[in-house]
Amino acid sequence: MEQQQAYDLLARVLELSDADHVRASLHANALDSLRVADNVTTHNVRRENTVLSVECAFGQSHASATTNDLGEASLRQLVTAAETAARLSPPDPEYMPPVTPEEAGTYPACNAWSEETATFAPELMAERVGTAIEKVRSQDYRLSGGASQNADFSAFANSAGLRGMHRSTRAEMHATVLGEDGSGWAQTTATSRDDVDMLATAGEALEIAQMAQHPTEIEPGRYTVILRPEAVREMLPHYMIQDAKTTDEGRTFLRGLLGTKVCDEKIHLYSDPANSILPGSPFCKEGLATRRVDWVKGGVLENLDCSRYWAREKNLAPTPGPTNLIMAGGEQSVDDLIASTERGIYVIRFWYIRVVDPMTCLLTGMTRDGLFLIEDGTITRPLLQFRFNERVLNALSNVEAIGPQERVGNALLPTLKIRDFNFSSATRF
Amino acid sequence: MNNLCQLAIDTTRSPDVTYADARIVEIRNQVIFTEDERVGGMDDNVSLGIGIRVLLGGAWGFASTSDLSRESIQRTARNAVAIASANRANVNPGSFEWADEPAHTAPFRTPCEVDPFSVSLDEKIALLLRINEAVRAVKGVSKASSHMRFRRQHRYFVNTDGSSFETDIFTSTARYNATAVGESDAKTRYFEAPSANAGYEHIQKTPLLAEATRVGEEAVEQLSAPPCPAGKMDLILNPTHLALTMHESIGHATELDRVLGMEESLAGSSFATLDQLGTLRYGSPLMNVVCDNTMPGGLATMGYDDDGVECQRWDLIKQGILVGYKTSRDTCHAMGETRSRGSCRADSWASIPILRQSNFSLEPGETPLTPEDLIADTKDGILIDGMGSFSIDQKRHNFQFGGDCFWHVKDGKIAGMLQNVTYQAITTEFWSALDAICDRRFWVPTGVMNCGKGDPMQIAQMSHAAAPCRFRQIDVGGAQ
Numbered sequence: 001m002e003q004q005q006a007y008d009l010l011a012r013v014l015e016l017s018d019a020d021h022v023r024a025s026l027h028a029n030a031l032d033s034l035r036v037a038d039n040v041t042t043h044n045v046r047r048e049n050t051v052l053s054v055e056c057a058f059g060q061s062h063a064s065a066t067t068n069d070l071g072e073a074s075l076r077q078l079v080t081a082a083e084t085a086a087r088l089s090p091p092d093p094e095y096m097p098p099v100t101p102e103e104a105g106t107y108p109a110c111n112a113w114s115e116e117t118a119t120f121a122p123e124l125m126a127e128r129v130g131t132a133i134e135k136v137r138s139q140d141y142r143l144s145g146g147a148s149q150n151a152d153f154s155a156f157a158n159s160a161g162l163r164g165m166h167r168s169t170r171a172e173m174h175a176t177v178l179g180e181d182g183s184g185w186a187q188t189t190a191t192s193r194d195d196v197d198m199l200a201t202a203g204e205a206l207e208i209a210q211m212a213q214h215p216t217e218i219e220p221g222r223y224t225v226i227l228r229p230e231a232v233r234e235m236l237p238h239y240m241i242q243d244a245k246t247t248d249e250g251r252t253f254l255r256g257l258l259g260t261k262v263c264d265e266k267i268h269l270y271s272d273p274a275n276s277i278l279p280g281s282p283f284c285k286e287g288l289a290t291r292r293v294d295w296v297k298g299g300v301l302e303n304l305d306c307s308r309y310w311a312r313e314k315n316l317a318p319t320p321g322p323t324n325l326i327m328a329g330g331e332q333s334v335d336d337l338i339a340s341t342e343r344g345i346y347v348i349r350f351w352y353i354r355v356v357d358p359m360t361c362l363l364t365g366m367t368r369d370g371l372f373l374i375e376d377g378t379i380t381r382p383l384l385q386f387r388f389n390e391r392v393l394n395a396l397s398n399v400e401a402i403g404p405q406e407r408v409g410n411a412l413l414p415t416l417k418i419r420d421f422n423f424s425s426a427t428r429f
Numbered sequence: 430m431n432n433l434c435q436l437a438i439d440t441t442r443s444p445d446v447t448y449a450d451a452r453i454v455e456i457r458n459q460v461i462f463t464e465d466e467r468v469g470g471m472d473d474n475v476s477l478g479i480g481i482r483v484l485l486g487g488a489w490g491f492a493s494t495s496d497l498s499r500e501s502i503q504r505t506a507r508n509a510v511a512i513a514s515a516n517r518a519n520v521n522p523g524s525f526e527w528a529d530e531p532a533h534t535a536p537f538r539t540p541c542e543v544d545p546f547s548v549s550l551d552e553k554i555a556l557l558l559r560i561n562e563a564v565r566a567v568k569g570v571s572k573a574s575s576h577m578r579f580r581r582q583h584r585y586f587v588n589t590d591g592s593s594f595e596t597d598i599f600t601s602t603a604r605y606n607a608t609a610v611g612e613s614d615a616k617t618r619y620f621e622a623p624s625a626n627a628g629y630e631h632i633q634k635t636p637l638l639a640e641a642t643r644v645g646e647e648a649v650e651q652l653s654a655p656p657c658p659a660g661k662m663d664l665i666l667n668p669t670h671l672a673l674t675m676h677e678s679i680g681h682a683t684e685l686d687r688v689l690g691m692e693e694s695l696a697g698s699s700f701a702t703l704d705q706l707g708t709l710r711y712g713s714p715l716m717n718v719v720c721d722n723t724m725p726g727g728l729a730t731m732g733y734d735d736d737g738v739e740c741q742r743w744d745l746i747k748q749g750i751l752v753g754y755k756t757s758r759d760t761c762h763a764m765g766e767t768r769s770r771g772s773c774r775a776d777s778w779a780s781i782p783i784l785r786q787s788n789f790s791l792e793p794g795e796t797p798l799t800p801e802d803l804i805a806d807t808k809d810g811i812l813i814d815g816m817g818s819f820s821i822d823q824k825r826h827n828f829q830f831g832g833d834c835f836w837h838v839k840d841g842k843i844a845g846m847l848q849n850v851t852y853q854a855i856t857t858e859f860w861s862a863l864d865a866i867c868d869r870r871f872w873v874p875t876g877v878m879n880c881g882k883g884d885p886m887q888i889a890q891m892s893h894a895a896a897p898c899r900f901r902q903i904d905v906g907g908a909q
Binding site for chain 2: 031033034035036037038040041042043044045046047048049050051063064065066067068069081082084085086088089090091092093094120122123125126127129130133142144145146148174175176178183249250251351352353354355356357358359362364365366368385387389424425426427428429
């Protein structure tokens with residue numbers, strides 16, 4: 001969708017409404033995806049959708065409606081639905097009027113678009129995936145996984161005169177390679193599909209799978225772990241970004257901890273919409289400009305996600321939630337981290353993580369697709385998978401060393417070496 | 430709409446295309462969310478579009494669009510053919526089989542006494558705010574939140590088998606939470622009208638307001654309850670809790686696509702492999718599990734699946750032995766069956782159909798047994814109600830579950846509340862420890878609304894029914 005076409009549509013929605021406040025937003029998406037299982041492609045998909053939402057408010061009473069039918073009659077129905085519901089709604093003391101251009105601030109430049117990645121090219125994607133399949137099949141292993149390219153367009157306008165537009169692309173391949181009794185995993189994500197080397201991604205997963213064959217058992221217990229970036233992504237960082245109001249009301253594990261040291265001083269967790277490897281969005285849902293925000297710096301909890309309402313109540317500046325998630329990397333290589341470990345466990349990724357106790361952020365989950373014993377600075381053998389039960393703040397407080405950053409999905413995270421990580425039970429595979 | 434589906438099918442026609450289907454689906458969702466005395470959000474969301482699927486040389490191509498103009502539908506149909514054609518080199522056509530299914534034309538509609546979208550927003554808001562007020566009237570409760578969600582899925586389906594049908598499915602849900610905040614902790618307890626394919630009468634028949642005080646009191650009581658002991662204890666699991674344990678440890682493990690390795694990269698595979706069909710001791714002889722996509726009110730009860738297969742009822746586990754799987758038209762041949770069980774569904778017009786869990790039930794006990802009898806017969810155990818934390822490995826073998834509320838059962842009586850209970854087991858050992866099931870009077874379905882699977886991820890719904898059960902000597906307390 002073109003920018004002017006989007007703004008014209010949004011302007012029409014604003015024009016149709018008699019509400020005191022109106023905010024309209026448009027999101028168009030085109031996704032191409034191939035799925036692989038057992039060395040064949042299975043689910044090969046293209047989907048296109050454009051969604052229009054409007055929120056109307058009369059005084060403090062508000063409601064929203066959403067449609068993907070962009071015809072004039074549908075737009076009228078949409079506005080009527082939102083206005084009717086808003087009129088029936090009791091006043092909401094937490095409702096905030098639309099963001100003004102002055103309040104929004106200046107939107108940062110976020111270069112997140114790749115023209116070729118937004119182009120439908122089923123033959124190219126099938127050919128690249130086919131090459132990856134062949135590489136794995138030739139070694140008598142099985143490839144499962146998926147490749148995708150995604151193009152997003154977002155625009156909004158409100159009755160306070162603010163409007164914004166952002167477009168982004170994302171290409172990805174994730175590969176699970178399976179052998180007789182062990183598997184390996186790798187993933188590559190980038191803004192451009194040409195930066196996703198499917199052959200290399202499959203090759204990395206194949207190498208891990210070859211190392212993972214014939215796993216052996218060791219007793220569960222507390223071990224030093226080296227968590228690769230995907231394991232870090234699944235377990236640690238996003239739990240550290242909690243809502244300020246909920247936290248101030250005593251309902252999150254970070255209550256009373258803002259401004260205090262909560263974990264090892266080497267931890268620096270932040271968001272930066274202008275990051276070149278992992279560009280974010282220039283504006284948050286309400287329209288405020290995004291900016292670099294330190295969530296944890298030097299081990300100190302620096303910020304919580306603070307809404308405009310709660311900021312007004314507490315006389316603070318609002319802090320929009322994370323537009324992306326970045327943890328600063330360290331000086332050491334992954335090989336250095338392994339070499340410095342007398343006895344430990346090397347973890348490729350986790351699976352099925354759930355919160356057991358939200359008030360201590362106790363998590364449980366499984367290891368998956370590559371688990372290895374480290375002895376005297378060397379990986380010595382593959383292991384049967386473990387279940388862990390560990391608290392996020394314990395793990396982040398026990399960080400001994402930090403490796404280099406890598407992009408994993410929508411995060412940019414390092415490998416972490418953590419002591420005394422609690423594996424509570426083992427599987428039988 | 431059927432004509433537009435037919436246009437899509439006609440556009441895909443070529444000698445190479447061996448099967449095609451087209452679905453136009455309109456999904457309307459209404460959500461009302463309240464917190465304490467305020468309405469936090471109301472949204473009315475309509476999503477309409479077409480999904481077109483073609484099978485060409487053993488390769489699938491699927492394309493979908495929200496633009497229902499004739500030109501757009503024809504372009505989307507050609508895209509589906511192009512995607513399938515591009516992937517011919519990436520499949521092994523010799524190993525692909527597609528089961529036959531008769532053509533269907535009869536419409537299906539959820540029995541619905543009161544259309545939930547015809548009930549005024551005023552009435553819904555008033556009920557939610559009254560519930561919040563009642564919950565917050567309990568001393569020690571700091572926060573009450575509640576929501577209602579209603580969905581209508583109107584589907585038109587046409588395929589090259591000659592099927593051409595229309596379905597109209599209504600789903601209704603209401604739920605609320607009570608949160609008590611203590612000096613160093615916070616506890617939340619919930620109550621719900623479990624999601625069901627039904628109209629607003631489902632909300633009206635559930636004692637939402639009547640239970641509010643109890644729910645609030647139980648949230649407060651949890652704050653001072655002793656922690657979960659560690660060791661082996663008997664567990665008495667209410668249906669509201671057991672539904673999730675069944676879903677994770679039985680439901681996913683018996684999806685035939687997982688068993689065949691088609692979900693290895695995300696959801697995973699299964700320990701319940703095909704070579705064990707008819708022999709695997711899944712659980713105790715008391716364990717009889719029946720799949721039923723014709724179950725009244727079931728979230729997977731929709732007349733036909735998105736392969737165009739009529740919904741059915743079949744045995745999954747008989748007297749503890751694995752005897753079946755959930756299947757689709759492209760998987761059933763692997764277990765020697767010529768007809769799919771009809772368990773292939775898409776979560777919207779935009780998604781390709783994939784094999785999903787059916788509704789399924791743990792059959793009730795045959796001899797009279799009440800929950801009170803079960804407690805009276807238990808020397809040292811824990812009673813668990815409601816869903817909590819859940820985690821299981823990718824073969825569905827090693828699991829750990831929490832719950833929403835817990836009571837210590839001592840010498841046949843409830844001896845007070847516990848907090849932060851978890852239990853951990855290997856699936857077959859857990860189900861082998863099943864030694865008592867209450868009778869049919871206490872057998873109730875619970876809906877699962879957020880079952881994630883597939884790539885791109887799809888969210889599906891299904892119902893699981895059970896009566897209260899007892900499991901002997903399960904490991905508890907290992908998480909702390």
